[in-house]
Amino acid sequence: MNPESQLRPYPTRRTLLRTAVTAAVAVPALAGCVTSSSDSPSAVSEGAEKTADNPLGVKADAPLEVVVFKGGYGDDYAVQAEKAYTGKYPQAKVDHKGLQKVGEAMQPRFVAGTPPDVVDNTGAGRLDIATLVGASQVNDLADLLDAPSLDQPGKKVRDTLLPGVVEDGTFAGRTVALNFTYTVWGVWYSKSFFASRGWTFPTSWAEMLTLSAEIRKAGVAPWTYQGKYPEYINDPLLSMAAKAGGTDLIKAVDNLQPGAWKQEGLVQAATAFAELAGRGFLMSGSEALSHTEAQAAWCQRKAAFIPCGSWLESEQKGVAPAGFDMVMGAVPALGPGKLPVSAVQAASSESFLVPAKAKNAAGGKEYLRLLFSKGSATAFAKANSTLPSVAGATDGLTLSSGLGSVRDAVTAAGTDTFTYRFRTWYAPLAKAVDDATGELVNKRLSPADWSTRIQKAADALAKDSTITKYER
Amino acid sequence: MRHGRWRFLLGALVPALVLHVVFVLSPYAQAFYLSLTDWTGVAGQASFVGADNYVRLGGDTLFLDAVRNNLVLLAVFPLVTIAIGLFLASMLRQSSSRLGAGYRIVYFFPQLLSLVVVAVLWSFVYNPNTGLLNSGLRAVGLGGLARSWLAEPSFALLSVAAVLVWSSVGFYVVLFSAAIEGIPAELFEAAKLDGAGRWAMFFRVTLPLVRESVQVAFVYLGIAALDAFAVVQIMTVGPGGPDGATEVIGLSLYRTAFSYGKFGYASAMGVALFFATLTLAVLALRSGRRERLELA
Structure with missing residues (x-):
């Protein structure tokens, strides 16, 4: 037996130093994983020709992936809009995901440059929208806002929304998110x-x-x-x-x-x-x-x-x-x-965005055009007794006491809403x-x-x- | 033959090593690297900012609050837990064996509950109007002591510490009981014959002979005191409040990363915490070795 080795306290200075040196050598080798994806534009599929019926130039057979926060409102309203999408583009395959932790699931996909085509970035643990904007991860929705509304002839999508909704999704002059509910x-x-x-x-x-x-x-x-x-x-x-x-x-x-x-x-x-x-x-x-x-x-x-x-x-x-x-x-x-x-x-919330690197960005925007139609919003209001951000969506509906008072407050305020x-x-x-x-x-x-x-x-x-x- | 043995050894070791490198070492290494960048958590790229993040730590008042609170927890939580654990364990030794076994199981119960469940239950207990604690105080005529336990800066952190003690003490009772049972009965008999009272027996016989378990407990509890994230996140006002009174490093880190989108800065907090924990463990282990040699 070697009594000396027992006397030495563990870990010794030497073993500590050795570990530290090994770590210092290993760090650069192990570290380069998280941020290795390049910023090169991904293979965004070319859109189809823009027509009156297809104002955003959606490619009819491009698949569409929609990720929705499945919280208090469920995700049935989003599924309905997906059905409308496949009704319009029967060749498109729609992949739907209703999640509770949208941020956790989407973060790695943003980092890797393979995000879905529509993200409902809502709920606890959502991704910080300002951070997403700063990292150029979101698509400009200007063409969607200027596209004609689905079911209100003569109006642009922009003009069908309640006051403040467009501003809520605007960062440094670019509208990058559309919020579906109005709070x-x-x-x-x-x-x-x-x-x-x-x-x-x-x-x-x-x-x-x-x-x-x-x-x-x-x-x-x-x-x-x-x-x-x-x-x-x-x-x-x-x-x-x-x-x-x-x-x-x-x-x-x-x-x-x-x-x-x-x-x-x-x-x-x-x-x-x-x-x-x-x-x-x-x-x-x-x-x-x-x-x-x-x-x-x-x-x-x-x-x-x-x-x-x-x-x-x-x-x-x-x-x-x-x-x-x-x-x-x-x-x-x-x-x-x-x-x-x-x-x-x-202010509006339930924030829908189209990632900058979405493969089917035109499809994503078209999906939002369907979702933000008056018919879709009215159905949502009926099912969830919540005010959608589409103006007039609750007209003619019999509302509960609370929702009725909210609608009256919005009407009374007129343009004097602030956020x-x-x-x-x-x-x-x-x-x-x-x-x-x-x-x-x-x-x-x-x-x-x-x-x-x-x-x-x-x-x-x-x-x-x-x-x-x-x-x- | 020899060749075959190597193949076997490699076959047994490599999968475990690969898993360890991919899921333990690599994340650590990446955190070290990220702490030197301004990574936002959603961008594909991060630029190198040198030690900026570490310089910021020194001027971040909320982070310094968190450090202070973790130090308070480090000073209070392990000591109290070990004291109560040792007390109960040495009492159990003196009680009849069936009763002792029963108590040991009861003490262990909180350990079976997830910390999240414990935190939720205790936030009901602390409810200022309908909670068990205040209702109990009012029922025995001590209504004057009733408080908003989690909403008063001077009580919030201690209320959190009490939950941590409650949830971990049972485990250490069992650990110390096992250590005390390992002490030869002759030693206690000899001490008794020499006229040692209960206190002398505890301080002169029991404590020195279970010292090693106590050291291990210090390391574990110290690490837990530097964490405390789950309980604070679930129970406290804000969370981390009122006004930073229960902020802990883990919570600052979480908020910085996931609410503020500053993963680089959050990684710097993580690295700082890593070194604090490592230092604590090394110190405790070194002193632990010396003690054992003295006894041998």
């Missing part, structure tokens, strides 16, 4: 509950505070929010700011202008929500509740108001008691501002805003510090040269 944000309440107590939804913030005091006296918490995800309480705050400062305020924020977050409208809105928290109008414990828990408490009439997007009604199916009759109201305004009280924050783009453009800034607002409504941050802190994050982002910047 409106507001403050929700139960019509039957309010009627039984004699409460009316307020239009000004002063009325909101008076009513909140009254509601609390009745033993009900005036507000709750989905505290685990502070972005939910951000939406009414930013809406209120937008109504005060108008589109100029929004543009300053989105364009990362110096001092944008110190604008009066934003500070006033932050002060308003700090007051809501300070006067105890938020249901206690809300700050730790997930969206399901907070929304369930609201459905049990433990709280009167909850901020949410228009998906709330379908999300609460089976949770809301019969006769609850939930209704969405526009966020009350602080005072006379640059946008009317009826203005609503609205902030920084959330999609600059995910790190969105996180900074969410964190700050979470602190604000938990009384750990003053409105002034709130704006200073977010401004600092926005300034840092503006200076960061590794992040692609957008303008509107």
